[in-house]
Amino acid sequence: MASSRMTTKVTPIVALDVNNASAALALVDELGDACNFYKIGYELFTAEGPAIVRAVQNRRASVFLDLKFHDIPNTVRGAARGAAALGVRLLTAHASGGRAMLEAAVSGARENGGNCEVLAVSVLTSMDAEAVSAVWGRPVIDIEAEVLRLAQLALLAGAHGVVCGGREAGAVRSAFGDSLVTLVPGVRLAGGDKQDQSRVVTPRQAAESGARYMILGRAVTAAKSPRGALVEVLSDLP
Numbered sequence: 001m002a003s004s005r006m007t008t009k010v011t012p013i014v015a016l017d018v019n020n021a022s023a024a025l026a027l028v029d030e031l032g033d034a035c036n037f038y039k040i041g042y043e044l045f046t047a048e049g050p051a052i053v054r055a056v057q058n059r060r061a062s063v064f065l066d067l068k069f070h071d072i073p074n075t076v077r078g079a080a081r082g083a084a085a086l087g088v089r090l091l092t093a094h095a096s097g098g099r100a101m102l103e104a105a106v107s108g109a110r111e112n113g114g115n116c117e118v119l120a121v122s123v124l125t126s127m128d129a130e131a132v133s134a135v136w137g138r139p140v141i142d143i144e145a146e147v148l149r150l151a152q153l154a155l156l157a158g159a160h161g162v163v164c165g166g167r168e169a170g171a172v173r174s175a176f177g178d179s180l181v182t183l184v185p186g187v188r189l190a191g192g193d194k195q196d197q198s199r200v201v202t203p204r205q206a207a208e209s210g211a212r213y214m215i216l217g218r219a220v221t222a223a224k225s226p227r228g229a230l231v232e233v234l235s236d237l238p
Contacts, residue, residue, distance in 0.1 A: 009212075010203075010206060010207040010211050010212060010213065010214055010237065011037060011212065011213050011214075012035065012037070012203070012213075012214055012216050012230070012233065012234065013037045013038065013039050013064050013183075013213055013214065013215050013216065014027070014031060014035050014037070014038050014039065014215075014216050014217075014220055014221065014230065015038075015039040015041065015215050015216065015217040015221065016028070016038050016039060016040055016041075016044050016052075016056070017039075017041060017043060017044070017217055017218075017221065018043070018044060018221075019043050019044065019047050020044075020047055020048065021044075021047075021048045021051070021052050021055060024040075024044055024048075024052060024055075024056070025055055025056070025059070027221060027226060028056060028059050028061060029059070030226055030227055031220075031226060031227050031230060032227065034227050034230050034231055034234070035061070035230060036060065036061045036062060037061060037062045037063075037064065037089075037213075038056050038061055038062070038063060038064065039063075039064045039066050039215055040052060040053060040056070040063055040064070040065055040066065041066040041067070042066075042067060045065070045067065050086055053065065053086050053087075053088060054086070057087060062088075062089040063086075063087070063088045063089060063090075064088065064089060064090040064091070064213075065083050065086070065088040065090070065091045065092075066091070066092050067079070067083075067091065067092065068092045068093065068094055068121050069091070069092065069093040069094070069097070069101075069105055070093065070094040070096070070097045070101070071097070071101070072101070073100045073101045073103070073104035074104065076093060076097070076101050076104045076105050076108065077104035077105065077107055077108035077111075078108060079105075079108070080093070080104070080105045080106075080107075080108030080109040080116075080118065081108040081109070081111050081112070083109065083116060084108065084109045084110070084111065084112060084114045084116035085112060085114075087114070087116075088116055089115065089116060089117065090116070090117050090118075090119055090160075090183070090213070091105075091109065091116060091117075091118060091119070092118070092119050092120075092121050092163060093105040093118055093119075093120060093121065093159075094120070094121045095120040095121060095122055095150035095151075095153055095154050095162070096121075096150070098153075099153055099156055099157045102118070102120055102153065102154060102157035102158075102159055103157045103158060105118045105157075105159075106118045106157060106158045106159060117160035117161070118159045118160055119159065119160060119161050119162060119163050119181075119183050120150065120151070120153070120154035120157070120159045120161070120162050120163070121162070121163045122146070122147040122150040122151060122154075122162050122163060122164045122168070123143055123146055123147055123150070123164065123165070123168075125165045125185050125186035126186075127143075128143075129142075129143055143165070143167075143168065144167070144168045144171050147162070147164045147165070147168040147171070147172065148168075148171060148172065148175055150162065151164070151172050151175070151176060151180055154180060155176060155179055155180055159180070160180075160181060161180045161181030161182055161183060161212065162180055162181075162182055162183070163182075163183045163184075163185060164182055164183075164184065165184065165185075165186060165201070166184045166186065166187070166201030166205050166206045166209050166211065166214075167201060167209075169182040169184050169206065169209035169210060169211045170208075170209040170210055172210075173209065173210035181212035181213070182209070182210065182211045182212055182213075183211065183212065183213040183214070183215070184201065184206040184209065184211040184213070184214045184215065185214075185215040185217075186201070186215075187201060187202065187203055187206050187214045187215060187216055187217075187219065188201075188202065188218075188219055189202060189203070189219045189229075189233070203216070203219075203233045203236060203237060204236055204237060204238060207237050207238055208238060216230065216233060219233070220233065
């Protein structure tokens, strides 16, 4: 784990991993001024479409649209253009889609002069070395090396940063400094259930790795008091 000297100011983003607008907006309202940044992913966006993005924004919160684009460059450019037009702050595209695709995502996101930034997804935190080896078709022993390889691709494509596990975020920070920010998913409270994640860290570990953003999901949203859980997380950050 990276030294605490690498700590940067980390922005928590709460995941709206629900399947309807009522549940999503109820959570946003409950968290209130404790959170001003939310992730909208496949499940919610597929169910509710662009309207849910606008509804969250209308509550004076920013949106991270986590749809992990992965298609031919022209299609991804159009999708990124549409996301930027919605006013989302962050969106994702898979680094494994290649440099041309990532460049198209960056180009589309900036087409109308907005402030939407593209993050390149490196290796999903649900995957361990065995799973990555099966996908790549070659032995992978060091996931960190794979993340750094994809981060270099993201840098060349002009991406704002990369999505990676907290265990790799420090290495990205060391290798690329401020040229690439990191967003860390798979954040769990100390002693929490990993569930469908393989490479997890605590909020403090994410901050100490130098992460710029971290995703808080069930650690907050499944708590008896989501606002209380979030306040506890924030109070523990360095």
